Amino acid sequence: MKAAIEADQPGDLQALEQFRIKYLGSKNVIKALFGEIRNIPNEQKKEYGQRVNAVKEAAEAKYNSLKQQLETAAEEAAVKDIDLTAPGEPIELGSRHPIAVTMNRIIRIFERIGFVVADDREIEDDWHNFTAMNTPEDHPARDMQDTFYLQNSMEMLLRTHTSSVQARVMKHTQPPIRIIAPGRVYRNETVSARSHCQFHQVEGLYVDENVSFADLKQTLLYFAREMFGPDAQIRLRPSYFPFTEPSAEMDVYLGTETEKDYRLTKGTGWLEILGCGMVDPAVLDNCGIDSTKYTGFAFGMGIERQALRLYDIGDIRLFFENDVRFLKQFASTF
Ligand code: 2NL
Helix, strand or coil: CHHHHHHCCCCCHHHHHHHHHHHHCCCCHHHHHHHHHHHCCHHHHHHHHHHHHHHHHHHHHHHHHHHHHHHHHHHHHHHHCCCCCCCCCCCCCCCCCHHHHHHHHHHHHHHCCCCEECCCCCEEEHHHHHHCCCCCCCCCHHHHCCCCECCCCCCEEECCCCHHHHHHHHHHCCCCEEEEEEEEEECCCCCCCCCCCEEEEEEEEEEECCCCHHHHHHHHHHHHHHHHCCCCEEEEEEEEECCEEEEEEEEEECCCCCHHHHHHCCCCCEEEEEEEEEECHHHHHHCCCCCCCCEEEEEEEECHHHHHHHHCCCCHHHHHCCCHHHHHHHCCCC
């Protein structure tokens, strides 16, 4: 048996496995030799047992050393098959999403005059999204901002604007506060080429002593000129929001010289880009800021519509489909 084991030369891992099953497996041939011990005269049993044991140990030792040898050889062969001079797989570079590009441009403009980015959750409670913003339950303005509620709870919802982020900042920070809150927001709306149930917003808030409507106007004029060029003109039209008083919509003058500008502005040359106003004192008080001491202005703008314009895209849904054929087209923007 010992000679047989020595003669057996498994040349690869598969043959080695056959060797293992034969000599070391659960039904191995050495076991049979151990079984024979009852037919051996008593005085020879000890020597017989020792010899069979030696056979077993020889098989184990051979198995272990061959296993190491063969595995090392297999690893070396695998490495040898790699062509280290072959060119690597190219790593495809992605590109920024056009919404992110547009948002970052807006953020940078406000950062230059001291606004700091504030960020928070998209799943909000009713208080931060509505009540703090002077829109209590049953307020008609809630209809315009119908949203998605979490299952089993009318308390938790997907935020309809990033004002909720600013409410959180006001609750834990005393003025001066100068923040912008960019982020994704949701509305329960039918999806079409022009509107979607999810979109992005940048809101801004400035609260301090003696903040005036003139500060708001000058800040927005600065923004319009940075965003649309040094000749940009703005106009403010009276409007209504529950959280600001007075409130206004801001339009930027693009002119009607190009066909695109004519179409976009419906022939007027003016494009509506944001809503704004002086923060309603009730909102300040709701968030723990003394409205007899402080005043503030706030504004909010949608990103998708500006991005559609910037890149001349015809359908808002393209922003959310993540089709690389669409996204690749913005690889050169930053
Ligand atoms: C729009 C109009 C607006 C605000 C957002 C705001 C935030 C705080 C307090 C008061 Cl914390 N107001 N945000 C104000 C006016 C307009 O958004 O059309 N957005 C797309």
